[in-house]
Amino acid sequence: MQLKVLLPEERSIELEELPDLVAASAAIEPFDESIVNVAIELSRRIFQDEEARKYPELLALAYWMRKTEIVRLAAQFRSLQLEDRVLVPRGLIFHLPPRNVDTIFVYSWLLAALTGNRSIIRLSPQRSGSTSILLRLLRETLATAVEPARTGTIIVSYGHEEEPTALLSAMCDARVIWGGDQTVEIIRRSPIGPSAREITFPDRYSLSVIKTDAYLGLSEKQRESLAHQFFNDAFWFDQMACSSPRLVVWCGTDSEARTASTDFFSRVAGRAEHQHYFLPPAVSMQKLVFTCSAIITSPVEECQRYKDLTVMKLTSLTGFSRNHPGGGLFFNARLDTLLDLASFISRKDQTLTWFGFAPAELHALVRRLNGRAIDRIVPIGRALQFHRFWDGYDLLQEFCRCVHVDSAPVGGISSVSEV
């Protein structure tokens, strides 16, 4: 079969040529100057590109990989290495990013590349506008880069064929599967080598918690700003990103929670209207079917429908279903305290965005959960902000092997000859 190479340059190749293509790329020392410069240069190009600037998620990406951030990342990496521990690249990383969150492939690739790995990325033949822009900018950036960074990245594109996936899986030292449970299941039909490792990103669910009295204590302006942050978290990817909130839990009394949530959601709806959020009619219909279905099967007490927003108030979180259609639908519930949330949390729950809680309260929740779920706790407004810590992994560490170096001589024997 044939497949398309998209980077370093666009061309078609036969499947049999793939191993040579991958083998030709070079490995680098972690945070080698050449690769650091690629990151910074890509960031600069995104900021300056007129097309790219139309996409807020691309600007977020560029901001995330600007120079200050890369320098900070390099320092964090150095601090992971102690005297007896040297982090070295795993080798070849095979990335299978999701088709629909366009920027993920760059985050995944960048952390692998900065830690010195070679990368092969599979993109779907159907690509969105922002993916094509990213691809173009990445191609331009790498074309002007110096070795060894210049040749460490290959991007290919093919459909649902198993052969290239099987081939690359057998060759790679680590495989990164984004894209949910079904994708993980399907890709796993192709084995990786015995010494390779796998990083998977299955389907996740995310929610927000807001302390009611803290919210009611906010000024008009602050409430607007919180609603704006929440809107960004939820709507940038049509509420379909794993870390976008779908359930909002208010902690406080019943009457306060009622007042606060009504105020909050009408502001979020206003924000959606203000930003001219557009929901495709087909999704709007799916949302209505989902809403009706939820009313039949769940303890929905009230349903408030705004133009692009549906809010369903639950009387209880017991047996809460994590199914969700996306596109601006929120469940709304109330608990007395944050710790009460623990019994309703399940393995699927990933990001908890919060407002109004003290650090001790958040830490207490993590301890109460004790690893059962929740991999990120970030303020409302940072749900989509990518981080080296993601889904319970430290990606800086995951992309490296850890070489143990014990340099202390045993029992007074020294090989260093004394002169």
Place this chain on the structure above:
Amino acid sequence: MTLDDLISLPQYSLPQAQKESALLAELIRLSDRHVERSAEYARLTKVLFSGRSQPKSLSELPYLPVGLFKEHLLSSVSQSDVFKILESSGTTGQRPSRIVLDRETAQLQTLALSRIMTSALGPNRLPMLLIDSADLIRDRRQFNARAAGLLGMSNFGRNHVYALDHDLEPILPEVKNFLSRFGHAPFLIFGFTFLVWSRFYKQLENAGLDLSNGILIHSGGWKKLQDQAVSAADFRAALGNAMGLKRIYNFYGMVEQVGSIFLEGDDGYLYPPNFADVIIRDPNTLEEVPQGQPGVIEVLSALPRSYPGHCLLTEDLGVVHAVDSSSCGRLGKAFSVVGRIPAAELRGCSDVIAAKVS
């Protein structure tokens, strides 16, 4: 005016205002009935339409999305009164709609359909040519909405002849034989739009068939023909030119509201019968849109008594072109179906690789 009146009065004879007030009273009674008998419907209307007082117009009546019948079996009759459960054909990978019928509703549907058909065909059964394969209704394992449609329509004809073989190839001798026996006087042709076009017209356009006494009734949607860039006007013109067919009636209907179909008038627009209506809504706000503006079609029908499907928001887009002012003498709303709501896919973390393979 009762439901019986709406059914028995000449169809398309009521001015919109008069029809609306009669239909509104009937649909409010029907809503109350479903609230009493279906716990799910009672919950849905309470939660979704709670703030609404007694509806003052058809657009204020609670409605359900048609897709809900794919996920839930909604019934307003006891188990022992279930006469039949209708299933939509549904596209692959999709769950079919399931519609609960009791004897009363099934009878109403048959009666209503016949009132609509006789308005176009006259009171007598006509010889009938079916553009489909007889195997479809013989094979009970494959009995689906298409077969049900064929059987339902068969009631309006006699001396039935199926024009296609098992592989949906035309059987020219059968067709010629039918025409030599019945072609000199009015006869009925029925088939699904796409089959009429691709398996009958396209294969036989040069066969010299004379269908000038035929009345073609067809349905099933334009999607496949739109993909081939064939419009309703092209369809009419082609069949008229090649086969002399002049009377062609498309109809719009769905398994979720069997019986209350919307039949084309001579002006090419679709018309609701007395006991049904359409409302066009904005797909996002769900508010009714002004005449002339496209939107999602809501279909209303006074027939569904065994399931709460009397007001349904479809997944089709349509436009109301005129009210009480058609050129073919029909009163009420004249509308057309623009097509399905275009499929859309949200972005998100789930890759479509998986969705497609599984």
